[in-house]
Amino acid sequence: MAEEDEQRLFTEKVNKTFSKCLNLINEGCPKEEVLVTLNDLIKNIPDAKKLVKHWICLARIEPLTSPIENIIAVYEKAILAGAQPIEEMRHAVVDILTMKSQEKVKFGENIEEACATKEQIQEATIDNISVNLGSENRK
Numbered sequence: 001m002a003e004e005d006e007q008r009l010f011t012e013k014v015n016k017t018f019s020k021c022l023n024l025i026n027e028g029c030p031k032e033e034v035l036v037t038l039n040d041l042i043k044n045i046p047d048a049k050k051l052v053k054h055w056i057c058l059a060r061i062e063p064l065t066s067p068i069e070n071i072i073a074v075y076e077k078a079i080l081a082g083a084q085p086i087e088e089m090r091h092a093v094v095d096i097l098t099m100k101s102q103e104k105v106k107f108g109e110n111i112e113e114a115c116a117t118k119e120q121i122q123e124a125t126i127d128n129i130s131v132n133l134g135s136e137n138r139k
Helices: 002-026 031-044 046-050 052-061 068-081 086-138
Strands: none
Touching (some): 002 031, 002 052, 031 046, 031 052, 052 068, 052 086, 068 086
């Protein structure tokens, strides 16, 4: 009975820490802050490295600007560490890569919108200058 309680406490602590890390990631906390939390968990409970949620946190912590290879490398390390269930990790990596590609599309659209807005502002400024110059020339 004591062993079951110990296992339950271990599972609760690990799951709470992983949930905390995922929340920090979703809130946009710096990578370093999340890594401190994850590393503290691994120091205290080294077996947590065998859980796929540890590796999901590491993959999710990669910013959208980082190369896809970084995310794939985390996936490979999870496999080598024997993380389970690996199917969950595979789904998480697919989700991360999908989000990454969608963000690139949005980023591209935002650049196009920003450029179009900049051109409109420049045109408006040029128009205003010519109007101002025209009215100054009449004086």
